[in-house]
Amino acid sequence: MVMPVDTELLRVLSDPLRLRIVTLLARETLCTTHLVEETGARQTNLSNHLKVLRDAGVVDTEPCGRFTYYRLRPEVLESLSGQFADLAATARAHADTKRSC
Secondary structure (H helix, E strand, O other), X not given: OOOOOXXXXXXXXXXXXXXXXXXXXXXXXXXXXXXXXXXOOOHHHHHHHHHHHHHOOXXXXXEEOOEEEEEEOHHHHHHHHHHHHHHHHHHHHOOOOOXXX
16 A cells, blocks of 8 residues: 655745745755855845744754754655655556556
8 A cells, every 4th residue: 555645845845935945954054044045035034934944843953042053854755755765666566557447
């Protein structure tokens, strides 16, 4: 049986700014100030997107003085990747299966 793909996580990652944030965090742990500099987004807009990513479990936070640093949780992306790999494997295995009309 094919496991369903996590559609909520796909929705979270489908936003261009959130995907940009995830891409930046894949390279290094950054604070909001760094993310504002890198993306050009307003701090309030960026904070809202970071909250969505936190709530979805995509990023972890680390307080450091008056700043908050954000770190990507790679296992979440690996899980999503595995779901797509399973879906692709199922499609390969059933490439010749056709339901008659």
